[in-house]
Amino acid sequence: MSAIQPEARPVSAWRYSNVRSRAPLRLGLGGGGTDLAPYCDDYGGVVLNATIDRYAYAHLSARDDEMILFKADDLGRDEMLPCNLDFNICDGLLLHRAVYRHMMLHHNGGRAVPLTITTTIDVPAGSGLGASSALTVALIEAFVVAMQLPLGPYDIAQLAFEIERVQLGLMGGKQDQYAAAFGGFNFIEFLKGGVGVIVNPLRLRTSYLNEFESSLVICFSGQSRESADIIKQQVGGLKQLDDSTIHAMHAIKAHATEMKSFLLAGRVRSTADVLRQSWLSKKETASSVSNSNVERLLEVAMQAGAWAGKVSGAGGGGFIMLLTDPEKRFGLIRTLNEAGGEASAVKLTFEGVEAWAVPE
Template identity: 50%
Template structure:
């Protein structure tokens, strides 16, 4: 039997960073995001060698080992080995079966689209399908979060796992004790289409390590830095404003909130922006952009821009000459899914 799964990547529209401890534990966090038609993929089948086999196809990395000797050392195979070990421990009574795990992604690590956490969700989903585990969206997201943050010790927030598990437009609330509330939004078709037509997604060509930025944000909150704390409260408020603008189809307000959120985010940590990002932002505004932000923690990866759809071609042309890549993208309404072959 072969089982495959995929989980959608996400764009953070507003509130990103307020889902990270300790801010969300102390003050509560709000995030507005949407999933797109870029995915993390996982395939699971019996191991031909009788061992545990792990393949990160896009990283050209692989390892074969005894099923009861799977480690979680850092590297491109860490995520899949972490999921394997957690499933064996929690759901298989410690029995480690000989399996082959293969993964790939439509976006590189450090892209700002939540690619690492989305991959963990895809892996949890494929294992759940393979072993018939009764896990809903909340359980999949919570398990993925525990694996990534607790088992593997990787820094980050909570929104990516829930976006990948649920899919679509979601307003998310984050509280202490890892309590999360996901509020799916019913976006009118014309608003969905207008936002898709207005959005330009641009990969800077530079992946970044989000952990450093997240650590700085968390340290600023723990140290009580008023400028960082004020910026985080603004980000939280802007998630609510973004939700309201989306539901009403108020695109002038939407662009204003996105730009204001980007300015606030830059105040939460010093490494969120850099001269490269500033230059691309200035170029975009000279060529029709109304708003911009870096997706994810910042520092590189993907940038998103809003513009008048009638001016989109000119903006795309200008960005295409800046050394990065413009991605054609569409929103999705579905979260992680899995299917069996044979």
């Protein structure tokens, strides 16, 4: 028996017809890769991540013609389509197309409505900060507010995962969608057998949190990377029961748990020691996780006083995150920029995806 679809509602009857949203990007401190199937299904995975003051943005507005306009302003791309659902979601601006089509099919009775959907992201594509998943979450939340849908953060994260990984077939794990939907400093558990996800917010003392944030530096390596190739290699090792890949994943999972304990105790220096070990384990999961430029910038950073560093995300480029003595942070940033990186301080954020009606 087919599911009963809600009655179609014209866009003029929606609660809001001009909505903006934003979802935070994240730094992956530990456990990254253990949220990949089949590892998390077979063994259970854990990830420690924190959202930062970099965002993916979406803007949804009604049109008075019979067209749909998808725009990615940061990419300089746009697509004007007839107002129907007869388009391929695997062409063009995939995330825009897939989210719009899903919302029309499942929450608007299968009726297409004329909209302009515009997006931007604060960082380049392939940053390693979970930008594509944050964008998917932002797009979904814009529809949730515009249509007053009863979807909470777990629902939104799971839907984003299904759109990206199932409908579009994009390679990747599960952590990015949950980080963007919930926001904050989280220890996320991916239960064995794929039976569920638990997001555990870390309740750090303010002084511990301030010390960690003051120790943190991010540096864009100048190289965007295609995470799918790295993830494909990691998943291949897991499916083939490659001992070295599975052993490295076990170590990465243990490191995430250890980092959580040190952070809760305010031991930032010990957290950095585990971060360094985690980076060594991560490089064992796929040969393309690191490259000469990443290694060069990490070496520059260590010589300038960094305690430890690792690439955020799948690897291969994008952003490097580093921990250092706060009194050496300014000099570290300056040295990395002189060496060709794009380094800066960064602030942690504690709000997940947000959407609001544009004031009249």
